[in-house]
Amino acid sequence: MKHQYAVIGLGSFGSTIAQELTRLGHDVMGVDIDGERVECYADKLSQTLIADGTNDKVIAELEMTAFDAVVVAIGENLEASILTTLALKSAEVEQVWVKAISEPHHRILSRLGANRIIHPEHEMGIRVAQTIVHPEMLDYISLGNDWLVVEVKVDKRFAGKAASELPLGDDELRLALVKRGTQVWQSPFEDLLLQERDQLVLMGTLNDLLRFSKAQ
Structure with a gap:
């Protein structure tokens, strides 16, 4: 099913999200206050606009409530990120995902009602460290606790x-x-024989997963 997304801030992080959503077959509107950035992605996204997302009137005019989700990918401009998030939540945009650059920033965004707060550098750092320590691990998702x-x-x-062994x-x-x-293949696996380079998707606590990793 095709969805509609908006990405505010077309720096490295925001443009990557916008282009990947486009590649996955969705309609994406890219918004940035920098005209050169907007022009750079004009042919790569469904729509691009030069606009100031911190302005309540601009958010209303762009009808952000019509999008399935809006990503605030503004980089180091803390004030712009906060004001844009505030404008979106004040306009009652249902899903607002925001890039955070620090823990204080995270706390402010949380109080503003951001639906998902992303720490890309922190999260990627953890992912790289885990992969270095456990090279057999291809990917992981934290479920909390x-x-x-x-x-x-x-x-x-x-x-x-x-697989049963x-x-x-x-x-x-x-x-x-x-x-x-x-x-x-899903459980039950009956007599499925594993082959080298098969991929296993496992769920468990960190200690159990580390134990399994050492067993390999």
């Missing part, structure tokens, strides 16, 4: 074994999916 969903690759130690231990660690190219 020390629970994670991780994607790991099968190496030669588990290749040829049945994985050392999952107790029920706290669960195998949700096995992926092989475009094929996906």
